[in-house]
Amino acid sequence: MKNISNVRVICVFICLFMIFLGAASYVVRIGTRTFISLTGKTNGFTAWLFKDQPTLNNQAENKPSLKMPEIVDWVSMYPFSEETLKKADEIKAAVKNAGADCTIKVSNAEKQAVSTEAAAQQVQPQKVITMPSFNIPGKFELERWYNRFFRKEYFSQAMQKIEDKCHWNLMPPSGKSNIVTGAVKMTNGHLCVLSSRRDMTALAESIKSFDRFLKEQNIPFAYVMAPSSIAPDDKIISGHWDFSNQNAEELLQKLGNAGVNTIDLINMLKDDGISYGDAFFVTDHHWRPETGVWATGKIAEWLNKNAGLDCDVQLYKSENYDKKVYHEWFLGSYGKKATLARTKPDDISILFPKKPVKFHYVNPSAPCDRTGGFDVIYHYENIEPKDYYFQNSIGAYLNNKYAAFIDNLDENAKGKVLVVGDSFLILVAPFLAETVKRVEYLSLDYFDGSLESYIKQNGPYDACFVLFYTGDLTDSIDFTSHHDMFDFR
Numbered sequence: 001m002k003n004i005s006n007v008r009v010i011c012v013f014i015c016l017f018m019i020f021l022g023a024a025s026y027v028v029r030i031g032t033r034t035f036i037s038l039t040g041k042t043n044g045f046t047a048w049l050f051k052d053q054p055t056l057n058n059q060a061e062n063k064p065s066l067k068m069p070e071i072v073d074w075v076s077m078y079p080f081s082e083e084t085l086k087k088a089d090e091i092k093a094a095v096k097n098a099g100a101d102c103t104i105k106v107s108n109a110e111k112q113a114v115s116t117e118a119a120a121q122q123v124q125p126q127k128v129i130t131m132p133s134f135n136i137p138g139k140f141e142l143e144r145w146y147n148r149f150f151r152k153e154y155f156s157q158a159m160q161k162i163e164d165k166c167h168w169n170l171m172p173p174s175g176k177s178n179i180v181t182g183a184v185k186m187t188n189g190h191l192c193v194l195s196s197r198r199d200m201t202a203l204a205e206s207i208k209s210f211d212r213f214l215k216e217q218n219i220p221f222a223y224v225m226a227p228s229s230i231a232p233d234d235k236i237i238s239g240h241w242d243f244s245n246q247n248a249e250e251l252l253q254k255l256g257n258a259g260v261n262t263i264d265l266i267n268m269l270k271d272d273g274i275s276y277g278d279a280f281f282v283t284d285h286h287w288r289p290e291t292g293v294w295a296t297g298k299i300a301e302w303l304n305k306n307a308g309l310d311c312d313v314q315l316y317k318s319e320n321y322d323k324k325v326y327h328e329w330f331l332g333s334y335g336k337k338a339t340l341a342r343t344k345p346d347d348i349s350i351l352f353p354k355k356p357v358k359f360h361y362v363n364p365s366a367p368c369d370r371t372g373g374f375d376v377i378y379h380y381e382n383i384e385p386k387d388y389y390f391q392n393s394i395g396a397y398l399n400n401k402y403a404a405f406i407d408n409l410d411e412n413a414k415g416k417v418l419v420v421g422d423s424f425l426i427l428v429a430p431f432l433a434e435t436v437k438r439v440e441y442l443s444l445d446y447f448d449g450s451l452e453s454y455i456k457q458n459g460p461y462d463a464c465f466v467l468f469y470t471g472d473l474t475d476s477i478d479f480t481s482h483h484d485m486f487d488f489r
Contacts, residue, residue: 072364074403074449075482084452084489088479091205100201103476183334183342186237188277190229191334191343193285194237195244198475203486204254206477207466210488211260213452219461220307222261224299225252226287226424226469227269229280244470251473263302265295266470281346284332285471286394289351290318292427299428299465300435307463309415311435315355323349331388340388348393350378357434363404365446377406377430398426401443406433413437416460420444420451421467422485428467448482452489 092104183191207223214221225248230238232245239246245266252262269279272294279291287295297316303309314320330348331340353374361376362369370376382395398404401423415436419425425441433439440458444451455461468485478484 072403074447076449078449078451078453078457080450080453080482080489084450087209087489088487091202091209091477091479094205095202098201098205101199101475102202104202105476105478105480107480183337184237184241185338185342186230186234190277190280190282191332191338192228192230192237192242193334193471194242195228195247195471195473197243198247198473200247200251200254200473200475202475202477203473204251204258206486206488207255208258208260210451210466211258213488214455214464217455217459217461219455219459220261220463222263222302222306222463222465223252223255224263224295224421224465224467225265226295226467227266227276227279228285228470229276230470231276232266232270244473247473248470261302261306263298263465265298268298281330281332281348283335283338283343283346284330284394285334285469286332286424287427289349289397289427290321292424293318293321293351293431296428296431299432303415303417303436303463307415307417309436309462311415313435315353315434316431320354322352322354324352325349326383326386326393329383329386330393332394336389345388348383348396350383350396351431353431353434355434358409359433360407360409361404362406363399363402365402365404366399368399371409374430374434394423394426398430398441401426401441401446403442403447405438405440406430407438408433408436410437415462416440418442418455418461418464419467420465420488422469422472424469425467444485444487445483450489451487 088104088106092106095102095104182193184194185191211221227248228244230242230244232238238244248266252264255262269276274291274294278288280287293316297313300309300311300313300316303311304313326348328345328347330346331343332346335343335345357374358372359374359376360371366379368379377398378396379399380396382391382399383393385391392400394400401421406429413436416438417432417436417440419429419432419439419441420443421441422443425443429439429441442451442454447454455464466488472485477486479487479489481487
């Protein structure tokens with residue numbers, strides 16, 4: 001019995017010692033990380049301590065460190081006028097008159113976003129105001145340490161394997177616009193998320209209101225409908241389990257009936273004989289960069305025809321690009337849901353136009369201000385090192401969506417274009433800048449200022465596009481948050 005008691009004491013001591021080591025290592029890493037953040041200095045000890053995070057060690061690699069996006073006070077820079085805010089009530093009334101089954105959130109508590117005309121005149125259009133971020137000290141480090149130590153993705157992979165063995169095919173219910181949030185595998189091996197049937201009246205009314213505003217500003221406008229990875233002619237899913245294409249068709253019809261210009265990339269993809277399997281990632285909802293080049297060519301054709309520009313559309317042929325391929329590197333948003341137990345990582349390409357360009361690229365949220373060749377738009381810290389579950393490799397393009405601009409420094413380049421939309425625009429904006437003098441892009445779930453104020457202050461523009469993919473389409477708009485992607489006020 002005495003020997004058993006001694007064994008128990010030793011086991012308890014070992015457990016307590018392991019807990020102490022874990023707590024001590026956490027404190028040391030937090031302190032060292034804070035030291036690096038404040039001083040920017042690294043040494044052999046920090047290199048060893050953060051060998052699992054090479055971006056914190058600039059001795060080993062001369063790469064930019066991982067940073068959270070800067071918080072920019074867009075509301076102060078581009079304030080909402082009372083007239084602009086009232087448009088939410090107008091859109092809500094139009095939806096109600098149409099008898100549509102849509103949800104429009106309008107609140108009187110928007111006064112904090114309203115500024116007088118005098119205050120608006122004091123705002124400097126190019127000034128970026130950086131606000132302090134109130135992160136919990138060590139929260140990021142704790143989460144990363146926890147995930148690295150326990151490797152919770154392995155538990156998810158194990159559960160996926162058990163689910164497949166049992167043929168459960170469990171799919172958790174979703175909220176806003178999808179039937180399920182779980183990743184469903186299609187017959188072509190691609191993963192997808194299923195979208196329910198929605199009334200498109202609210203979105204159509206909001207886009208029509210924005211179109212009227214742009215006509216007052218004499219700015220040509222088109223709504224660009226980007227496809228999802230679910231083909232309209234998919235006889236098993238489309239129209240039976242997923243209705244994203246039906247939602248898109250309804251929205252385009254409503255806009256067309258109202259005289260709003262549209263670019264239907266869904267039908268264009270079919271007309272050009274491009275396979276959905278080739279056009280999209282297997283594990284993600286985004287189209288591949290090569291498909292983004294093709295889509296940019298279609299937009300450039302519209303600019304030539306409707307905005308009087310002279311874009312060289314021949315540039316957007318695949319043979320005009322070199323590429324660096326990262327093989328089996330990218331696990332997209334659907335792949336992270338399914339885990340490596342049910343799918344394999346995608347290849348992802350970094351494209352380089354063969355025709356030399358010189359860009360000036362400014363992204364306040366990164367923040368960065370770069371001048372150079374096409375590769376200035378790349379944020380390699382989002383793709384290297386390889387990490388299936390913690391990296392978003394598609395963010396190598398423009399550091400994801402946010403709000404930024406690209407100037408083409410070629411003296412022969414012409415045109416100024418604004419692109420508003422979702423993350424699909426990051427695989428359009430840099431390629432469009434090859435043939436346009438200036439491309440500005442905004443994602444309204446990040447940009448919380450007034451879009452109308454932004455256009456008035458930074459215009460005039462030769463054209464404006466709104467670009468969304470079918471999976472974004474929903475039957476509700478929240479005008480109270482100023483972060484809804486369909487709030488174009």
